Amino acid sequence: MFRAIIPTLLLIAACTPVPGTAPSSLPFFGNGYRFDGDACRRLGEDAYTNQFLDDAADLVGCPEDLENLGVFVIDTDAQEVARRDGYILYSVPLR
Structure with missing residues (x-):
């Protein structure tokens, strides 16, 4: 019985979104802010x-769990205006 459940649980775990990469309802565009590939x-x-x-x-929208978020804020003089969808x-x- 348990052998049949384990593959199902692994399949469900594989479909769980990784924080910061989950789909969002926000209207993003471009390949990154400042440089291509930026989060x-x-x-x-x-x-x-x-x-x-x-x-x-x-x-600009940045993932809440972005490691270098403080650097981004300092470098760009960004002001937080809201939080949504992670x-x-x-x-x-603009300068």
């Missing part, structure tokens, strides 16, 4: 994000 990405406009958009800043949303002033 942070720009956000477009939708019913939720339009309240944070500004002509003088980029709206991401921190930042307003990053």
Whole structure:
């Protein structure tokens, strides 16, 4: 009996999303913010994000568990504006 359950449990565990990589309802675009492959990405406009958009800043979403998040905030002068779907949303002033 237990032998039949173990493969099922392994299959379920394999489908569990890894934190920071789960699908999001946020309108991300691009391949990374600042450089291709960066974990942070720009956000477009939708019913939720339009309240944070500004002509003088980029709206950027970064995974909450990003290891170098403090460096990103200091380097870009980012200001946290919201949290959603495992991401921190930042307003990053354009220079």
